[in-house]
Amino acid sequence: GDSVTQMEGPVTLSEEAFLTINCTYTATGYPSLFWYVQYPGEGLQLLLKATKADDKGSNKGFEATYRKETTSFHLEKGSVQVSDSAVYFCALTGGGSNYKLTFGKGTLLTVNP
Amino acid sequence: GAVVSQHPSWVICKSGTSVKIECRSLDFQATTMFWYRQFPKQSLMLMATSNEGSKATYEQGVEKDKFLINHASLTLSTLTVTSAHPEDSSFYICSAGQPTNEKLFFGSGTQLSVL
Numbered sequence: 001g002d003s004v005t006q007m008e009g010p011v012t013l014s015e016e017a018f019l020t021i022n023c024t025y026t027a028t029g030y031p032s033l034f035w036y037v038q039y040p041g042e043g044l045q046l047l048l049k050a051t052k053a054d055d056k057g058s059n060k061g062f063e064a065t066y067r068k069e070t071t072s073f074h075l076e077k078g079s080v081q082v083s084d085s086a087v088y089f090c091a092l093t094g095g096g097s098n099y100k101l102t103f104g105k106g107t108l109l110t111v112n113p
Numbered sequence: 114g115a116v117v118s119q120h121p122s123w124v125i126c127k128s129g130t131s132v133k134i135e136c137r138s139l140d141f142q143a144t145t146m147f148w149y150r151q152f153p154k155q156s157l158m159l160m161a162t163s164n165e166g167s168k169a170t171y172e173q174g175v176e177k178d179k180f181l182i183n184h185a186s187l188t189l190s191t192l193t194v195t196s197a198h199p200e201d202s203s204f205y206i207c208s209a210g211q212p213t214n215e216k217l218f219f220g221s222g223t224q225l226s227v228l
Contacts, residue, residue, distance in 0.1 A: 004156070036219075043117060043219035044206070089157065099145060099210050099217060103157035 006104035023090035119220025136207030143209035
């Protein structure tokens with residue numbers, strides 16, 4: 001079945017550091033790929049998505065590119081802020097369903113001033 | 114944006130009791146809601162798909178008699194953990210779909226601890 005593997009956390013960075021959170025996937029067909037973010041005390045929110053190979057999703061300075069050849073969707077940000085501290089989840093939908101998400105384990109990011 | 118409210122945010126109960134968790138879509142009608150469970154250091158796992166006015170669809174390995182799902186209206190789905198045991202202690206999250214723009218909105222989750 002479908003699966004998502006993302007790097008283990010926690011990740012601790014200083015403000016303005018470069019961020020990469022790795023995500024690889026296994027899926028049949030052509031899944032859509034997502035990054036969700038969960039801030040403390042809040043629900044998961046869609047951060048960005050990509051629906052086909054070589055698409056780049058971007059939002060709030062975060063980017064991720066759908067790489068079919070490496071089955072990856074790594075999340076990057078050039079300069080993190082304290083307010084980016086949260087748990088980040090990589091996810092996919094496959095099989096024609098827009099709703100049934102398969103998630104990774106989540107990566108806790110802490111950004112220190 | 115659309116908001117999904119989930120209550121309670123945390124609950125502690127004794128083994129053998131039942132616990133109900135509510136998931137409400139506050140400003141849109143959700144014909145489909147989803148329930149997930151996350152154990153520590155594990156992935157968020159889909160438990161079941163809740164369909165308004167019909168029976169829920171459970172994922173393989175999820176006991177439907179233990180995790181009762183009711184989606185009686187377009188804005189409310191409930192998950193009842195019946196005869197809870199310590200191994201049911203987990204983080205439960207619901208989400209609701211907004212068909213018009215194919216987005217999913219998530220509740221903030223419920224931490225269940227069974228003593």
